[in-house]
Amino acid sequence: MAAQGSARVFFRNVGIILGKSFAEPTITTVLPSAPPGEGRVTLQGFDLAGGGEPPPHTLIQPYYKYVLIGVATCTLLAGIAQIYMAVNWTETLTAAQASVFDTMGAVWKMGFGAFVGMLGGKAG
Secondary structure, three states: OHHHHHHHHHHHHHHHHHHHHHHOOOOOEEEEOOOOOOOOOEEOOEEOOOOOOOOOEEEEOHHHHHHHHHHHHHHHHHHHHHHHHHHHOOOOOOHHHHHHHHHHHHHHHHHHHHHHHHHHHHHO
């Protein structure tokens, strides 16, 4: 039961972070703390989230929002570029084209990992 509350708080925070980052990137956002008994995972009285009470709130600074938007933009652009190259480069690829194609693939994969990591680190 506590795990469901924890997941609900996590996804609520992800939604707040995404919404506020893209809608209000220049304003500091405050994530509310979890209500008592919600968002804490315990097993036989042991707190699995790491000792103590959760902080009263988490601040999402404008710099974090700018980096999140930048990572999302680079990820989308690299993914779109790789799809475009895959569709339009029908002949045998030169070494340079293959290198660019592989680089775009690596960039969007790393960008996706960074995006998920940034959200998980702040929302969790």
